[in-house]
Amino acid sequence: MSAPATHHVTRLLIDNKAFLALALLVAVSAGMSDNFLTLDNTLNVLRQTSINAIIAMGVTFVILTAGIDLSVGAVLALTGAFAASMTASGLAPWLSVPGTVAAGAALGAISGLFVAYGRVQAFIVTLVAMTILRGAALVFTDGRPIAIGASEAADTFWLLGGGYWFGVPIPIYLMFFVFVLCWSVLHHTRFGRHVYAVGGGEKVARLSGINVNRIKISVYAISGACAALAGVVLTARLGSAQPTAGTGYELDAIAAVVIGGTSLMGGRGRIFGTLIGALVIGVLNNALNIMGVSSYYQMIAKGAVILLAVLIDSRSQSSS
Amino acid sequence: MAANNAPLMELRGIDKAFAGVKVLEEVDLSLHANRVQALAGENGAGKSTLMKILTGVYRADAGSITLRGDKVRFTTPRQAMDAGIAIIHQELNLIPTLSAGENIFLGREPRTRLGTVDWPRLYRDSSTLLERLQQRIDPRTPVSRLSIGQQQMVEIARALSLDAEIIVMDEPTDSLTDIETDILEQVIATLRDAGKSLVLITHRLAEIFRMCDDVAVLRDGKLIHQGPTAEMNEDMLIRQMVGRELADRYPYEPPTPGDTLIEVADLVAPGVEGVSFHARAGEVLGFGGLMGAGRTEMAQALCGDVGVISGQVRLRGREVRFTSPRQALRAGLVYVPEDRKQAGLLLDHPVGENMSLTALPAFCGPLGIIRHGQENAAIRHYIDAFSIKLSDPRQHTETLSGGNQQKVSLAKALMCQPDIVILDEPTRGVDVGAKREIYLLINQLKRDGKCVLLISSEMSELLGLSDRIMVLAGGRITGEFTRDEATQEKIMTAAAHVDAPQEISAR
Incomplete structure (x- = not known):
């Protein structure tokens, strides 16, 4: 068992420069601060990362088809508001959460329709969707936060963001649940294989009997659904939905995907990489916070790390 | 001089x-x-x-x-x-x-x-x-x-x-x-x-x-x-x-023609100006012509990649009109395109995944979950049967030679068990040794009762493998020859008839 297993681990490390980057980042951070590598802080980083990771894993599907989704932050805000108002009206989470995720999937599918049948570039479609949905979130909330209120439903709903199970925050479970689901779909189903094929070459995919439009619509729906789940977690954690929540999240998600080694040209990438990419960003934010670096410098540092990660990746790919 | x-x-x-x-x-x-x-x-x-x-x-x-x-x-x-x-x-x-x-x-x-x-x-x-x-x-x-x-x-x-x-x-x-x-x-x-x-x-x-x-x-x-x-x-x-020497380069086998599998009447599509032919099981029907004669366009129309403007296509006597390659594949017609890079294979994807891509539904259980065991067995079977030279089915397709890539392309098409196979320039960019292996595979298809439509711009290849030959020029059929009557000169003459395509219909 051990020989192939070791081989597998080595390959994983070589294939995933992001993983090495993460290890390096953790080592440096641990060296610079005693408060970094504690159990509490580790769980803290994972919890903070969970929202970006959940969004980014959805966006990975879109990017694998050589598309892009800029609307996820706005989807998060609008669906988060849906979730809050459903909860405020006393609807139990086992109804409101699937409802919210379905709404996110539907919003994503609309973008997908325009990309697939409208033959409009994904960048433009999702930029428009971002603008419209952000506006819709403001209209829906009337520009004010929507509190989830205080009811039995609200208490249960809150657990999704603030609760613990065996000492581990619930959002971390959700993040790993989404990871396992996405990984299974991408690597063990026909649909996943087709996602890679569409991104690898649309004409090849079409001639291989793949319904390219259906795949395209589906990946935007998945991206929307993941953004909505992230909206649930954020709303639950804050106890209210903010109309401006998730501003700029689309860029963090894309950064996580790219750091994770997924090609923006489509057809190549792994969901595991995205998870690691999200952790790189999460660890970086956390470490800089602990070290007391001002948030202005944090942005510069974050940009530099993303650039570095992508440079290393593109160099290693052109040399192979 | x-x-x-x-x-x-x-x-x-x-x-x-x-x-x-x-x-x-x-x-x-x-x-x-x-x-x-x-x-x-x-x-x-x-x-x-x-x-x-x-x-x-x-x-x-x-x-x-x-x-x-x-x-x-x-x-x-x-x-x-x-x-x-x-x-x-x-x-x-x-x-x-x-x-x-x-x-x-x-x-x-x-x-x-x-x-x-x-x-x-x-x-x-x-x-x-x-x-x-x-x-x-x-x-x-x-x-x-x-x-x-x-x-x-x-x-x-x-x-x-x-x-x-x-x-x-x-x-x-x-x-x-x-x-x-x-x-x-x-x-x-x-x-x-x-x-x-x-x-x-x-x-x-x-x-x-x-x-x-x-x-x-x-x-x-x-x-x-x-x-x-x-x-x-x-x-x-x-x-x-x-040139002249081609007898031994082409391992021809006489056909055992079965039922008529495909009938095409007055097919008009972009670049195709009215093409009619029929072909039977266990037969190789060659399509000759110059570049841009409309052969690839004809194939694209037949496999549903490009819309048919008018005309009839019958498979096993039933009229069909495909609007996507997906439908054609389901009906048992597969097109192996000339352009491996753009249309045939995902070159930066694993060889195995390319081979099974078209036939993937056959290896899937409920919820579209891939049965990896079945899939890998099929991939291994074709690697052996076509003697594809590689070290690992997971290696990227672009690392293979042109001939092996072409064999992967053929395996990909054949894994879904088609009746009718359209091969578009199957030996382009392939060296002489691998060409012969591909010819043997074409013969094998013929023996298995498939109907092979072979598009080739290499005159000698066309003559060496086909049971009958149609020549296209300007989107029309400008010549039709049996194996016995076909010569390079006749095909060349028909293929160069760009200016006067109508003369030929009186053949």
């Missing part, structure tokens, strides 16, 4: 290989001032590659190039251009949104003293050049609004603007009308008399004899003949282009 003076340019011992496949071997060619040199040969004989070496697009693996007695080594097209060599490529190289004048002087725009573009001069000079070609085109017209023939003329005007010593034209008359061709002929004569050296690549044999002083023949990357056109006739030329 060709001219009394020393050659203007001389190529000696030119070798060129792509990914290990030799496309040019020891080719010599001399070009003289005041002469028009024709370059003849079948598709894939190496004509375009040789011209790309001449103009600095490719670099030769071996051999030397001398220009006016000096050795030269072009590493970029720009260097060749500066040395006085211009080429008009087969594919138009114009920017459609720019005007004709802007295209003619692209990258060499005349400047005013301030360094801005001297537009009046640019358009004045463009007009002069176009007038030399007897074209009444306003040089301010965007190229996208010109006809293909006019665009070709703009391309020629650009070559003239370089005032080059040597002008190479790769199939310049392909998109020209007869009148435009006559004009071009006059221009070529004028340029020759002005001391230029011209190279003309054309598949229209009549043009070689009408316009050219010398002719060189390439076959399988080797120079077969170079000499004055006056010492040749059309039959000799064809014989030299296609």
Whole structure:
């Protein structure tokens, strides 16, 4: 068992420069601060990362088809508001959460329709969707936060963001649940294989009997659904939905995907990489916070790390 | 021998290989001032590659190039251009949104003293050049609004603007009308008399004899003949282009034809102007013709990739009209495209995933979950059956040789158990050894009772493998031959009948 297993681990490390980057980042951070590598802080980083990771894993599907989704932050805000108002009206989470995720999937599918049948570039479609949905979130909330209120439903709903199970925050479970689901779909189903094929070459995919439009619509729906789940977690954690929540999240998600080694040209990438990419960003934010670096410098540092990660990746790919 | 003076340019011992496949071997060619040199040969004989070496697009693996007695080594097209060599490529190289004048002087725009573009001069000079070609085109017209023939003329005007010593034209008359061709002929004569050296690549044999002083023949990357056109006739030329030895290269097996699987009547689609044929199980039906004759377009229409405009297609007697390749695959018709890179295979994906892509539904359980065991067994089966040389099915497809890639392409198509297989140039970019293996596979398909539609521009391959041969030109069928009556000359004649396709229907 051990020989192939070791081989597998080595390959994983070589294939995933992001993983090495993460290890390096953790080592440096641990060296610079005693408060970094504690159990509490580790769980803290994972919890903070969970929202970006959940969004980014959805966006990975879109990017694998050589598309892009800029609307996820706005989807998060609008669906988060849906979730809050459903909860405020006393609807139990086992109804409101699937409802919210379905709404996110539907919003994503609309973008997908325009990309697939409208033959409009994904960048433009999702930029428009971002603008419209952000506006819709403001209209829906009337520009004010929507509190989830205080009811039995609200208490249960809150657990999704603030609760613990065996000492581990619930959002971390959700993040790993989404990871396992996405990984299974991408690597063990026909649909996943087709996602890679569409991104690898649309004409090849079409001639291989793949319904390219259906795949395209589906990946935007998945991206929307993941953004909505992230909206649930954020709303639950804050106890209210903010109309401006998730501003700029689309860029963090894309950064996580790219750091994770997924090609923006489509057809190549792994969901595991995205998870690691999200952790790189999460660890970086956390470490800089602990070290007391001002948030202005944090942005510069974050940009530099993303650039570095992508440079290393593109160099290693052109040399192979 | 060709001219009394020393050659203007001389190529000696030119070798060129792509990914290990030799496309040019020891080719010599001399070009003289005041002469028009024709370059003849079948598709894939190496004509375009040789011209790309001449103009600095490719670099030769071996051999030397001398220009006016000096050795030269072009590493970029720009260097060749500066040395006085211009080429008009087969594919138009114009920017459609720019005007004709802007295209003619692209990258060499005349400047005013301030360094801005001297537009009046640019358009004045463009007009002069176009007038030399007897074209009444306003040089301010965007190229996208010109006809293909006019665009070709703009391309020629650009070559003239370089005032080059040597002008190479790769199939310049392909998109020209007869009148435009006559004009071009006059221009070529004028340029020759002005001391230029011209190279003309054309598949229209009549043009070689009408316009050219010398002719060189390439076959399988080797120079077969170079000499004055006056010492040749059309039959000799064809014989030299296609060669003779093919008996053992093609392991032909007689067919055992079964039911008629496909019937096509008056098929009209983009690039296809009314094609009818039928083919049976256990039969190889060959499709010959020149590039752009409409064969690939026909295949694309049959497999549902491109919409059919009119006509009937029947599979096993049932009329079908596919709107996507997906439907065609379900009905048992699979198309293996010519262009492996763009349409056939995902080159940066694992070999195994490519092979099983089309047949994937067969390996899936509920929820579309892949049964990896079944999938891998099928992949392994085809790797063995087709003797595909690789170290791991997970390795990227681009790491395989052309021949092995083509076998992967075939395995991908056959894994979904089709009845009808359309093979489009199945041996393009494949070396001789792998070609034979592919021929054996085609025979195997025939034995298994598949109906094979074989599109090939290699005349000898077509003759060597097909049970019957249809020839297309200009989107129409211009010849139909049984294996016994087909000869290279007959096919070539039918294929070159671009101008008079209607004569043939009276066969």
